[in-house]
Amino acid sequence: MRAAQQGGAISLAIVEDEKEVREGLKYLLGLDGRIRISGAFGTAEELIAFLSGGGRAELVLMDIHLPGISGIEATRILQERWPTLAVLILTIFEDEDAILDSIKAGARGYILKNTRPDALLEQIISAAGEGSPISPTVARRILEEIRRGSRALTPADYTLTARELEVLRDIVNGLTYKELAEKHHIAGSTAKKHILHIYQKLNVNSKAEVVRKALEEGLI
Amino acid sequence: MRAAQQGGAISLAIVEDEKEVREGLKYLLGLDGRIRISGAFGTAEELIAFLSGGGRAELVLMDIHLPGISGIEATRILQERWPTLAVLILTIFEDEDAILDSIKAGARGYILKNTRPDALLEQIISAAGEGSPISPTVARRILEEIRRGSRALTPADYTLTARELEVLRDIVNGLTYKELAEKHHIAGSTAKKHILHIYQKLNVNSKAEVVRKALEEGLI
DNA sequence: TAAAAAATACTCCTTATGGTGTATATCGCG
DNA sequence: CGCGATATACACCATAAGGAGTATTTTTTA
Numbered sequence: 001m002r003a004a005q006q007g008g009a010i011s012l013a014i015v016e017d018e019k020e021v022r023e024g025l026k027y028l029l030g031l032d033g034r035i036r037i038s039g040a041f042g043t044a045e046e047l048i049a050f051l052s053g054g055g056r057a058e059l060v061l062m063d064i065h066l067p068g069i070s071g072i073e074a075t076r077i078l079q080e081r082w083p084t085l086a087v088l089i090l091t092i093f094e095d096e097d098a099i100l101d102s103i104k105a106g107a108r109g110y111i112l113k114n115t116r117p118d119a120l121l122e123q124i125i126s127a128a129g130e131g132s133p134i135s136p137t138v139a140r141r142i143l144e145e146i147r148r149g150s151r152a153l154t155p156a157d158y159t160l161t162a163r164e165l166e167v168l169r170d171i172v173n174g175l176t177y178k179e180l181a182e183k184h185h186i187a188g189s190t191a192k193k194h195i196l197h198i199y200q201k202l203n204v205n206s207k208a209e210v211v212r213k214a215l216e217e218g219l220i
Numbered sequence: 221m222r223a224a225q226q227g228g229a230i231s232l233a234i235v236e237d238e239k240e241v242r243e244g245l246k247y248l249l250g251l252d253g254r255i256r257i258s259g260a261f262g263t264a265e266e267l268i269a270f271l272s273g274g275g276r277a278e279l280v281l282m283d284i285h286l287p288g289i290s291g292i293e294a295t296r297i298l299q300e301r302w303p304t305l306a307v308l309i310l311t312i313f314e315d316e317d318a319i320l321d322s323i324k325a326g327a328r329g330y331i332l333k334n335t336r337p338d339a340l341l342e343q344i345i346s347a348a349g350e351g352s353p354i355s356p357t358v359a360r361r362i363l364e365e366i367r368r369g370s371r372a373l374t375p376a377d378y379t380l381t382a383r384e385l386e387v388l389r390d391i392v393n394g395l396t397y398k399e400l401a402e403k404h405h406i407a408g409s410t411a412k413k414h415i416l417h418i419y420q421k422l423n424v425n426s427k428a429e430v431v432r433k434a435l436e437e438g439l440i
Numbered sequence: 441t442a443a444a445a446a447a448t449a450c451t452c453c454t455t456a457t458g459g460t461g462t463a464t465a466t467c468g469c470g
Numbered sequence: 471c472g473c474g475a476t477a478t479a480c481a482c483c484a485t486a487a488g489g490a491g492t493a494t495t496t497t498t499t500a
Contacts, residue, residue, distance in 0.1 A: 067403055161476065174429040176456070183287055190478050196458070197476095205458070206486090207428040209394040215435045381446065396486065410448050416488075417446090425488070426456090 009036040010128040013050070013057035015074070016090075017042050017066050025061065028117055034125060043067055044074030051082060058084075059128050062107075064091040064098055072098065072105050079106035088127050090120075097203060109133040158201045158219070167194040169220050172211050229256040230348040233277035235267050235294070236260070236310075237286050245281065248337055254345060263287055264294030271302060278304075279348050282327075284311040284318055292318065292325050299326035308347050310340075317423055329353040378421045378439070387414040389440050392431050 012035050016022040019042070026040045038057045041047045045068050047060065060078065064071035075087045086108040091098070094112065102110055109132045111123055123133030160168060170180050180191040199205050202213050214220050232255050236242040239262070246260045258277045261267045265288050267280065280298065284291040295307045306328040311318070314332065322330055329352045331343055343353030380388060390400050400411040419425050422433050434440050 163477070171428060172432055174424070174426055174432065176426075178456085186477085187479050189480055192458085193478080196460095199458080204394070206394055206396075207426070207457080208391060208431045211428045211431040212392055212394065212435065215432065383447065398486085406447085407449050409450060412487080413448075416490095419488080427487080 009034055010059055010125065011036050011038040011057050012124065013038050013047055013055075013060045014040040015042075015044055015047050015060060015066065015071065016040070016063045029121065029124065032121055035121075044069040044071065044077075047074070048077065048081075051078075051085075058086065059108075059124065060085060060087045061090045061124070062087050064089060064093060064102070072101050072107075075102060075105040075107050086127055088124065088133065095203075160198065160201060160219075164194055164198050164201070165219075167191065168198055168210065168214055171195065171198070171207050172214050172220055229254055230345065231256050231258040231276055231278050232344065233258050233267055233270070233275075233280045234260040235262075235264055235280060235286065235291065236283045237262050249341065249344065252341055255341075264289040264291065264297075267294070268297065268301075271298075271305075278306065279328075279344065280305060280307045281310045281344070282307050284309060284313060284322070292321050292327075295322060295325040295327050306347055308344065308353065315423075380418065380421060380439075384414055384418050384421070385439075387411065388418055388430065388434055391415065391418070391427050392434050392440055 012029065014022055014025050014029075014037065016025065022040050022042065026037050029035050030037050039047070039050050039055060041050065043066055044062070051057070062071045062075060066074070069077070071089060071091070075089070078085055078087055087106065089102045089107045089110045090113060091110075092113045099110055108127050109123065111120065111133055115123070123131070127133050166184070167180060170183065175183065177188050177191050177195070180195075181188040184191070195207075195210075198210060202210060204210055204213060232249065234242055234245050234249075234257065236245065242260050242262065246257050249255050250257050259267070259270050259275060261270065263286055264282070271277070282291045282295060286294070289297070291309060291311070295309070298305050298307055307326065309322045309327045309330045310333060311330075312333045319330055328347050329343065331340065331353055335343070343351070347353050386404070387400060390403065395403065397408050397411050397415070400415075401408040404411070415427075415430075418430060422430060424430055424433060
């Protein structure tokens with residue numbers, strides 16, 4: 001009576017590396033008759049193996065930080081191989097890039113883990129239909145981006161100063177703090193300052209990430 | 221009588237940041253009547269300014285390690301703006317990549333600083349004509365590369381193992397030693413070992429350089 | 441099957457890096 | 471003229487990173 005109004009319960013798969021959280025979700029969501037848990041996995045690889053082996057799911061609740069393939073990368077893979085499968089990102093991170101990357105990877109929605117259980121349930125139901133549940137705080141960030149002139153959404157301009165751009169180029173060329181300081185005739189501490197500013201603007205925290213971002217987004 | 225057989229002396233510019241070396245070269249080479257020193261500069265920028273301002277030179281002796289624009293980068297720029305200008309790289313480095321990069325940048329020759337003065341003189345003379353002076357040890361490296369199956373000369377294959385390739389990808393993704401170890405369920409020391417092996421194979425010594433090389437050469 | 445290569449793991453050590461806070465001089469724009 | 475942004479610089483700290491050497495176990499392959 002309650003599990004079969006319009007084609008039966010929604011089959012849901014969960015990917016979450018922390019066992020307690022995973023089991024908690026499995027239990028909580030399983031209580032509702034409209035949802036059937038078809039599997040709960042600790043890694044994206046396990047889910048993919050499950051689906052490859054004939055396992056079925058309409059919807060996937062996907063954590064971002066996972067051992068092995070990340071949730072975002074997994075979403076990309078799932079969308080390629082099983083295009084009808086809807087992926088709902090469920091994470092504690094409000095990171096700008098993670099949100100946009102998830103959406104670009106084809107996620108149906110992006111929900112934060114602090115969402116109340118009953119609201120979570122409704123969002124899952126809506127995602128199984130045509131809805132795209134987005135946590136309010138996440139939604140706000142996206143809207144802000146759009147208002148800000150759709151910058152971060154399309155080309156990506158980080159408003160680096162001229163000096164910072166020079167330093168950016170040098171980082172890409174593999175210079176150390178010391179070499180940078182010598183080249184520009186400034187103190188090592190200043191070179192460092194510039195680099196830290198760049199980190200903030202690009203939202204990264206290592207030279208390796210700077211190099212990647214600079215090259216991938218053509219900042220140089 | 222000695223400075224004007226066939227169109228006069230060779231006009232030579234020197235770019236070398238160490239003042240003593242620069243002055244030494246200027247003096248030594250100036251002793252020979254077949255060469256006229258048209259300028260000696262501490263940076264590539266100065267040479268470019270000199271040429272832009274109407275200064276003339278047929279040949280440039282270029283150091284690689286310079287403050288500001290590197291000798292290789294400068295060579296590229298010079299070849300674009302003054303295609304008839306011949307650049308002779310004069311450096312202490314026998315680094316594989318530096319040699320190949322210099323050649324790709326359009327250098328006429330690549331001479332090591334330990335070359336005897338009289339030999340250096342002859343090589344400069346020959347470079348002003350049709351010659352491409354290459355120090356014997358440098359020549360040997362190039363020939364070795366060709367013999368080895370022209371690998372490093374064209375596509376660039378670093379024969380990374382499967383494991384190393386995985387780790388390489390992770391470095392590009394900005395993972396730290398620790399994160400890497402966790403992801404692959406190996407000890408941090410092992411992750412480090414893999415990374416150091418990758419450094420040796422790619423001939424770099426920092427994550428930033430690995431990311432750059434990986435992205436630029438499509439290793440990922 | 442014996443030798444070579446790869447993957448694993450440890451130690452010890454030095455230096456680089458990233459994070460945070462403070463402070464000053466200067467420049468540009470209203 | 472003054473505010474805000476930029477560039478400069480320093481101190482202090484914990485951790486990451488890079489280098490070198492040794493050693494054991496697996497895998498590959500000649």
